[in-house]
Amino acid sequence: MAGLVVVIDIGKTHSKASLWTPDGRELARTRYSNRQAEANGYPCLDIDGIEAWLRASLSDFARMGTVSAIIPIAHGAACAVVRGRELVAAPMDYEADLPADILHAYREQRDAFSETGSPSMDRGLNLGAQLHALEARIPDLLAGDAVIVPWPQYWAWRLTGVAVSEVTSLGAHTDLWSPIRKAPSPMAVRRGWAQRLAPFCHAGDVVGTLLPEWSAATGLPAETRVHAGLHDSNAALLAARMYPEIRDRDAAIVSTGTWFVTMRPIREEQTELAALGQGGVVNVDVNGLPVPTLIFMGGREVEILCGEGIRIDDPQYEDGIMAALPGCVSKGAMILPTFVPGTGPFAGASGAWLNPPQNPIERAAAVALYVGLLTDFALARVGARGTIMIDGRFARAKAFVSVLACLRADHHIYAARQEADLALGAMSLLSPTLSVQGSLELIKPEPLDLSGYRTRWLEASGEKGPSA
CATH class of the missing domain: 3.30.420.40 (ATPase, nucleotide binding domain)
Known part of the structure; x- marks a missing residue:
């Protein structure tokens, strides 16, 4: 079977990968329980465990047909710092406690809610707080041509080597985005973070094709397209709008x-x-x-x-x-x-x-x-x-x-009684005429x-x- 699509859904507790026909029929699904991890002395997300599981899942999917596209979904409270093909700083675990002095110093620099729509949240739930803490720990964090990559787009980067940013990921209580301005927040500009955000693209845009190492390890075609991806809540929102009961209504x-x-x-x-x-x-x-x-x-x-x-x-x-x-x-x-x-x-x-x-x-x-x-x-x-x-x-x-x-x-x-709603939302970016089964x-x-x-x-x- 040709033209299959893989949706990668990286949640905080569990990660899922699903294989779909172009018309929205699910063929297979795998699941992984994320573990605690550490990098550079701080608690980070389970990038190694998730990657190993993802390689195995993609290998399984490759035996079921020809995969033509991959699109990632992930939660919004994480990012990586990369330099070319190098991972400079792994995504921090937002549930890890930050030092009180670090968090206090950061909060004094935040923009008002009226500017960002982002409240002051505990621990590392504001992405800006993570970046502030990482800069304190790694002084040359953003040296050279290093760029900040949101968590969904980290997986697009890992699969293709191409770093991008996307607005739903940066608009998720990060403190880095101004919804009204449709631009990075004043604080992000002041701190130099705005200038270090990877280039912007739309969630449905093709970032690139699979790196040779992924094609060789999984058996997927080298020409498999990888899309930028999006924040998981927004994937749910897109999926909801696909239902006729919801599409034309003022629905929560x-x-x-x-x-x-x-x-x-x-x-x-x-x-x-x-x-x-x-x-x-x-x-x-x-x-x-x-x-x-x-x-x-x-x-x-x-x-x-x-x-x-x-x-x-x-x-x-x-x-x-x-x-x-x-x-x-x-x-x-x-x-x-x-x-x-x-x-x-x-x-x-x-x-x-x-x-x-x-x-x-x-x-x-x-x-x-x-x-x-x-x-x-x-x-x-x-x-x-x-x-x-x-x-x-x-x-x-x-x-x-x-x-x-x-x-x-x-x-x-x-x-919605079917489990795959987030995946359908992501797929709708690739196939706008897709209907809910x-x-x-x-x-x-x-x-x-x-x-x-x-x-x-x-x-x-x-x-x-x-x-x-």
Whole structure:
């Protein structure tokens, strides 16, 4: 089979690679659990482990047909510094603590939210903070012809040897981009980082073809085209717009994984950035338009709260978890934010359980209620209206989507049941006429009144009124 496309999806917790026909039919998929790594004395992303897995995956795909194109997706809070074919500085792990004096000195130089749409975030979640810390550690970091390459484009560089930058990656709470100006931020210019950004291109542009070493190691054709790629949340946004239920509506998108990213795309230019409050970010889509967004680490919270017990997205327990929801509400079992300090709309709060259930099914139900409440709060912040779409891992968590449908009973809540939504979004850049093979599931509200429960949760969390 010819003309196949590979989508590489490098998440924070897991990495995935998938093989597709040009008309959007998935043929194969591999998955890798990212590990902790270190470079030059600092915690970095697992570039060696991911690369070894990617070589093996591409080799498997090469035996299934002729691959003509590869496009990468990755999260936004990372970059590499490269010089020609040399890696000068590996991407830093944004969850690693930065020295307090380094972080304080950096924050005094940041531009205002009204300029960048990028809030001051914990640890290395602002890409500028990583660059500041790297320059303190590596004084000649940007010497010579070194350039800064965002994380999705790192993989395009690794496959082709060509370094580029792309706007969705730089518009993801990096402090380096001004959405209104559609240009690097004033701070990025002052620090000399803007001048060191690799040349810009569109996410769907071809960067180059495979390096000989990759072709030889994987069996892929030397002429395989590699596209620049994009920020993962924007791939989810593109995928959502492919569905007829979403395409022509004012719809909010909730992309779920390690991060829950709630976006409400706008259809016209904004003259000022939205005041989203804590946890709010103004991302940038592939056309350079601002996208009001609210983010929190919902997947990480689920992992912490469920521990080794029953997960809310485990299909074998979904009926039991659903049945346990009313009991959790009536008993006042409740989780207060947040169990991932320094992130999201409740970044300064310390998580707590109220009336914690001992039964593992009921505990999972309480977690589903909690994540649903956080998502409802995020939707209120971005101004969600009539239509909401949930995609990603937790779109298949029945209790979570049901809770959200109850909280938003006057909205149309759709869930994407197929796992490959990000990949389809990336593929739409290569094939604009690509259509979605599956359909969305309309989630009907259960006969469960959560209005009082939500009000109590908001009050206990320090909020004065119900979300809208």
